[in-house]
Amino acid sequence: MEKFYHFLTLAGIALYWLLVAGTTLRAVLKHRSVSVSLAWLLVIYTIPIVGVFCYFLFGELNLGRQRAERAKEMFKPYASWFTQLNECQAHSRETFGYHISRIDELCNNRLGLPSLSGNTLTLKNEPQDILRSIIQDIESAQSCIRLVFYIWHPGGLADAVSSALIKAAKRGIEVKLLVDSAGSANFFKSPWRKMMQNAGIEVVQALEVSPWRMFLRRLDLRQHRKIIVIDEQIAYTGSMNLVDPAYFKQESGVGQWIDMMVRITGPTVNVLSAIHAWDWEVETGSRTLPHLPECEIEPGSTHHPIQVVPSGPGMPENLISQVLTLAINQANHSVRITTPYFVPSVDLLETLKMTAQRGVKVDLIIPHKNDSLMVQWASRAFYTELLESGVEIHEFYGGLLHTKSVVIDEQFSLVGTVNLDMRSLWLNFELTLAIDDDHFTKEMLMLQETYIDHSHSLKLEEWKKRKVYYKFFERVFYLFNPLL
Numbered sequence: 435m436e437k438f439y440h441f442l443t444l445a446g447i448a449l450y451w452l453l454v455a456g457t458t459l460r461a462v463l464k465h466r467s468v469s470v471s472l473a474w475l476l477v478i479y480t481i482p483i484v485g486v487f488c489y490f491l492f493g494e495l496n497l498g499r500q501r502a503e504r505a506k507e508m509f510k511p512y513a514s515w516f517t518q519l520n521e522c523q524a525h526s527r528e529t530f531g532y533h534i535s536r537i538d539e540l541c542n543n544r545l546g547l548p549s550l551s552g553n554t555l556t557l558k559n560e561p562q563d564i565l566r567s568i569i570q571d572i573e574s575a576q577s578c579i580r581l582v583f584y585i586w587h588p589g590g591l592a593d594a595v596s597s598a599l600i601k602a603a604k605r606g607i608e609v610k611l612l613v614d615s616a617g618s619a620n621f622f623k624s625p626w627r628k629m630m631q632n633a634g635i636e637v638v639q640a641l642e643v644s645p646w647r648m649f650l651r652r653l654d655l656r657q658h659r660k661i662i663v664i665d666e667q668i669a670y671t672g673s674m675n676l677v678d679p680a681y682f683k684q685e686s687g688v689g690q691w692i693d694m695m696v697r698i699t700g701p702t703v704n705v706l707s708a709i710h711a712w713d714w715e716v717e718t719g720s721r722t723l724p725h726l727p728e729c730e731i732e733p734g735s736t737h738h739p740i741q742v743v744p745s746g747p748g749m750p751e752n753l754i755s756q757v758l759t760l761a762i763n764q765a766n767h768s769v770r771i772t773t774p775y776f777v778p779s780v781d782l783l784e785t786l787k788m789t790a791q792r793g794v795k796v797d798l799i800i801p802h803k804n805d806s807l808m809v810q811w812a813s814r815a816f817y818t819e820l821l822e823s824g825v826e827i828h829e830f831y832g833g834l835l836h837t838k839s840v841v842i843d844e845q846f847s848l849v850g851t852v853n854l855d856m857r858s859l860w861l862n863f864e865l866t867l868a869i870d871d872d873h874f875t876k877e878m879l880m881l882q883e884t885y886i887d888h889s890h891s892l893k894l895e896e897w898k899k900r901k902v903y904y905k906f907f908e909r910v911f912y913l914f915n916p917l918l
Contacts, residue, residue: 550700771854797882
C-alpha cells in the first residue's frame with residue numbers, strides 16, 4: 435500500500451509538472467507583449483493549480499469556435515459595405531482637418547471604413563436629459579430601433595426607456611436589443627426581458643455566461659459597446675450604459691456614475707447601424723446590413739467629419755489603440771484625457787510620457803474612488819513616473835467619472851466606450867468616435883473643465899509622501915496590470 439501511495443504522489447507531481455510546463459509553453463508562444471506573458475507566468479507559478487485554471491479561463495482571446503468562425507467569414511462582406519462609403523460625397527478628404535486625415539487613412543487602409551462629413555452632433559452629459567431624449571426619439575420612431583448595451587439595469591428612468599420600447603413594438607416598430615450577459619445580469623433576472631419579448635422585441639443575450647462554456651470561451655471578453663440607432667436617422671453612443679445613475683450601484687460607495695452621450699444625425703448613423711448589425715450577426719448568425727447613407731453635402735454647409743472606429747474579435751487588431759496613439763502623437767499643444775479605468779499598456783504609457791516631455795500639456799482626469807479596488811491600486815502605480823514626466827493628474831471627487839474622452843489641441847476629440855486598460859484596448863467589443871468639429875470639441879473641453887473643477891490635482895512631492903503600505907499595494911497590483 436505504501437508503494438501505491440508513493441506511486442500516486444509521483445504521478446500527481448508529474449501530472450502537475452506537465453500541466454504547468456504545457457501552460458507555460460502555451461503562454462510563452464502566444465504572439466503578444468512580453469509584459470502580458472510575464473504577468474501570466476507570475477500567476478501560473480505563484481498560485482498553484484488555480485493559476486493554470488485562471489489561464490484557461492482568461493489567458494487567451496477565445497470568442498468560442500462558432501462565433502470566431504462566423505466573425506472571420508463576416509469581415510469580407512462588411513468591409514465591402516464600408517468601402518462603398520469612399521465613393522460618396524460625404525467622404526470629402528479635402529475638407530478634413532489635419533488630425534482626422536491621418537486617422538481616416540489608417541481606418542481606411544485597415545478596415546475600408548472612411549470618415550464621413552455631413553453630421554450633426556449634440557453633446558449630452560446629464561443622465562436625466564440623456565434618458566428623456568432617448569425616450570422622445572423612441573416615441574417618434576417610424577420603422578426600426580436597434581440597441582446594444584453592456585449594462586441594462588432596471589430602475590428609475592431606465593424603466594421608462596423599456597416601457598417606450600414596448601409601446602414602440604406594439605405599434606409595429608421593429609426593435610432589436612442586444613445586451614451583454616454578464617453586464618446585464620439584473621436585467622435578465624427582472625420581468626422586463628419577458629415583457630419585452632411578449633411585446634415582440636427581439637432580445638438577444640450577448641456572450642452568454644454559463645458554467646458549461648467556461649473552458650470554451652474567455653469569460654471576461656464582453657460586449658462593451660453602447661449604441662442606439664432609430665430609423666437609421668438618429669443615433670446615440672458614448673460612455674453611458676442604459677441605467678439611471680440614481681438607481682445603479684448605490685451600495686458601492688463611489689457616488690453616482692458620471693457619463694456623457696452623443697446624439698448624432700447624418701451618414702455616420704448608418705455606420706453605427708452597420709456596427710450593430712455586425713454584433714447582431716456575430717451572436718445570432720442573422721445578417722441585417724443597413725442601407726448605404728444619403729451622402730449629399732449641400733454647398734456651404736458645415737461638414738462635421740466623424741471617423742467611426744470599432745474593435746473586437748473579427749475586426750483588425752489594436753485599431754482603437756492605434757488611433758489613440760496616433761491622435762496623441764499628433765498633438766502640438768495639449769492632450770486632455772478622462773477615463774474611469776487607467777491601466778495602460780507599456781506603449782501607451784511611453785506615448786503619454788513622451789508627449790509631456792516634448793512640451794505638450796497632458797492632463798489625466800480619473801476618479802478618486804473606483805468600483806474596482808484592484809484597478810484603483812494598479813492605476814496609482816503609474817502616477818510617479820507620469821508626474822515626473824510632466825503629466826498632470828487630477829483625481830475627480832464628484833462620483834465615479836465614467837466618461838471616456840480625449841481632446842487634442844482643443845480642436846479634435848475622441849469619445850466612446852473605451853477605457854484606457856488592456857481589456858478595452860485589446861479584448862472587448864468597443865467603439866470610439868474620432869470627431870473633427872470645433873463646436874463639439876469646445877463643448878467637450880468645457881465639460882472636462884467642470885471635471886477638473888471637482889478634482890484634486892496631485893503634486894509630485896506630495897505624492898511621494900504617501901504611506902509605505904500604499905506603495906506596497908501599488909507594486910503588487912502593478913505586477914498584474916496586463917491582466918486587469
